[in-house]
Each structure stands twice: as C-alpha cells, then as structure tokens.
Amino acid sequence: MTHQELSIERMNAAAGEATAILRALANESRLLLLCQLSNGELCVSDLEERLDIHQPTLSQQLGVLRTEGLVTTRREGKKIYYSIRDARVLTLLRTMYEVFCPKTEGR
Template identity: 45%
Template sequence: MNPEVMRASSAQAARVMQLLSHPDRLLILCLLSQGEFTVGEIEQQLELHQPMLSQHLNRLRQQELVTTRREGKYIHYKLADERTIKIMNLLYNLYCPTDE
C-alpha cells in the first residue's frame, strides 16, 4: 500500500477513534446502530440533556459519522455509512451484554 494513502487512512481512523473515545458519543452511536431517531427520542432513551446532546450530535455530523433528515420540525439522525455501522456492530458484539 502507498505510504501516503496509509497516512491519510490512519489520520481518518484516528479522528473516528477520537470521537468514539467519549462515552456519551459512543452511547449515541450505539443507539443509532439500532435505527433512526429524533433528537427528542435520543434524549429520552439515553437520558442525556439537550445542550450536551446537541453538541455531541453536531460533532458526529461534522465528522460524517451520522446523517440527518428533516421531517417537519423534527430532525432524524442515523449512522452515515457502512463503515460506521460495521464499527458499531463490532463494538456491540464485543462489549454489550446479551440475554443468553
């Protein structure tokens, strides 16, 4: 592999891991791995207060880990791409308890 490509890829991976290193952002991404949610639904399910939740969602959106769609006055969030889904599925399988 080309060293310049590797350097760019490692920088991108480091940015993603930095975002994942915050427990609340990781929790938000874990919830979004289950589907699409509005800000209000995320706030209610995760018991995160609106100002901090908005800041976390904004960072995740800026780094293109989540996408949004507007429906009336509601903004719906979901994971942005297959890479993010794969990361969250791996983390879920490794760290989230099962009923078994």
C-alpha cells in the same frame, strides 16, 4: 513514485481517517448516541428519552458527530432525524458490541 510509497501514502490517509472516527467514538455520550443510531434513524426527542442525555449536551454531541461526518440529518416538520452516515462506523459499532456487550453474564 514506487508501489511501496503509494501504499504508505494510502496507509497514512487511512490512519488519519481511522483516528478521526476513533476520536469521535472516544466519548461516552457520542458512543451511546451512535449505538442507538446503529439500529436505525431516530429523532432528537427519541435519543433524549432513550439515553437520558439532555440539552445542551445532546445537541453538542450530535453536532460533533455531524461535523465529523458520522451522522446525517433530515427534517420532517419540526423534528430532526439522525442516522449513521458512514458504513464503516456501523462495522466498528458491531465489533465493539460483540467485544464489550456479551450476551451472557458469564462472559
């Protein structure tokens, strides 16, 4: 196998991973959930209150994020806490914030 073929194989694998992450981000509810989680771990009730996303939509979208490996959970008593698992997602969210959430209205 040549160096160029190896690079193409790596590019294909990376493109597959990027597509999966972008597919998960391409839903408004999931994107809002991840934006909230980019500031740190939150429990389900906090997410529901902050975003006004109610059951079963909240559970469904958190399930997709778990399945895609973008968030991780931990249980403390009856509460389930979510946090972002993949540092690449944090990088994407920060970049998207800079592009789509301007600091001043004049932008």
